[in-house]
Amino acid sequence: MAELAPGRLVQVRSDWPEARGPAHIRTPHYLRGRRGRIVRRLGEFPNPEDLAFARPAPKLPLYHVAFDQAAIWGEGATGDELLVEIFGHWLQEVPAQ
Amino acid sequence: MAGVIEADSERLLVAIESLLAKKGLASPQEIAERIALTDAASPGQGARMVAKAWCDPAYRALMLADGTAAAEALGIPMRGAPPLGVLENTAELHHLVVCTLCSCYPRAVLGYPPFWFKSSAYRARAVRDPRGLLAEWGTVLPENVRMRVVDSTADYRWMVLPVRPAATDGWGEERLAGIVREGDMIGVTVPAAS
Numbered sequence: 207m208a209e210l211a212p213g214r215l216v217q218v219r220s221d222w223p224e225a226r227g228p229a230h231i232r233t234p235h236y237l238r239g240r241r242g243r244i245v246r247r248l249g250e251f252p253n254p255e256d257l258a259f260a261r262p263a264p265k266l267p268l269y270h271v272a273f274d275q276a277a278i279w280g281e282g283a284t285g286d287e288l289l290v291e292i293f294g295h296w297l298q299e300v301p302a303q
Numbered sequence: 304m305a306g307v308i309e310a311d312s313e314r315l316l317v318a319i320e321s322l323l324a325k326k327g328l329a330s331p332q333e334i335a336e337r338i339a340l341t342d343a344a345s346p347g348q349g350a351r352m353v354a355k356a357w358c359d360p361a362y363r364a365l366m367l368a369d370g371t372a373a374a375e376a377l378g379i380p381m382r383g384a385p386p387l388g389v390l391e392n393t394a395e396l397h398h399l400v401v402c403t404l405c406s407c408y409p410r411a412v413l414g415y416p417p418f419w420f421k422s423s424a425y426r427a428r429a430v431r432d433p434r435g436l437l438a439e440w441g442t443v444l445p446e447n448v449r450m451r452v453v454d455s456t457a458d459y460r461w462m463v464l465p466v467r468p469a470a471t472d473g474w475g476e477e478r479l480a481g482i483v484r485e486g487d488m489i490g491v492t493v494p495a496a497s
Contacts, residue, residue, distance in 0.1 A: 232457045234403050236430065249386070251458040268457055275452065279431050286450040288430055289398075291457035 210269060214244040215300040218292060230258030233296045241300060242273040248291060267294040340380050345414040348379050349462055350483035352412065354476040357467040366464065367391055374412050384411040390453060391464045392490070397448050398463045399437070399490035401429035402455040409460035413485055420489070430454060440491045463490045470496040
């Protein structure tokens with residue numbers, strides 16, 4: 207996937223690898239399928255999903271992604287955000303609305 | 304899951320240390336040095352960084368751009384530690400750090416995490432009801448201050464650069480460092496002149 211620039215709208219994949227077998231995932235449950243906004247690219251890090259099983263772990267881009275807190279939980283203060291590190295292979299681009 | 308290891312922890316440690324030495328991965332001296340470094344890390348290290356950032360604009364800029372380099376500039380050992388990111392609180396934005404997946408914590412600059420940082424209650428509530436959580440610490444944010452809850456899920460470790468309290472004009476770095484507590488650098492509390 208092309209590099210995601212700051213401000214780009216993204217959606218976290220609604221994928222549940224833990225339902226298919228042993229898995230180690232750094233993408234929290236509460237963000238799967240949720241939409242957010244790229245804040246910054248943090249660098250490239252070995253894929254923890256491979257590292258955890260001692261497999262060769264290619265480096266993948268890691269992004270800081272902001273999510274609207276109230277939209278996720280249905281409660282909270284307007285304007286409050288969650289800022290979370292998400293690996294690029296969990297993110298899909300969303301067309302600007 | 305097969306083969307759960309059951310062993311006396313001291314014996315297990317000795318066995319792992321001798322294996323690491325035998326395979327040439329880490330000598331007993333290196334392990335002892337690492338344990339000493341880990342034990343020496345404390346919130347006082349982070350507080351020194353915060354105090355310097357409050358007094359020195361160039362250091363503050365470095366700290367926000369590269370937390371690891373800023374820690375090393377004060378002689379804090381960062382070799383082998385994950386990259387450190389620093390989140391700046393302002394009059395409009397307040398950061399709170401949590402690790403919902405486990406207990407990621409900037410140990411190199413803050414030491415061992417406080418017991419509640421790893422609790423299920425803190426981890427669940429920080430992302431869902433952060434203002435309610437802060438209120439229980441006596442931290443009430445004005446409504447015009449936005450909150451950013453930073454869920455530390457991957458390779459970075461995060462600390463908060465709090466807002467310098469009013470009525471601290473003319474204070475030196477050492478005195479300023481004395482009012483910065485670990486909770487201020489996690490974001491559950493804010494420092495006050497006292």
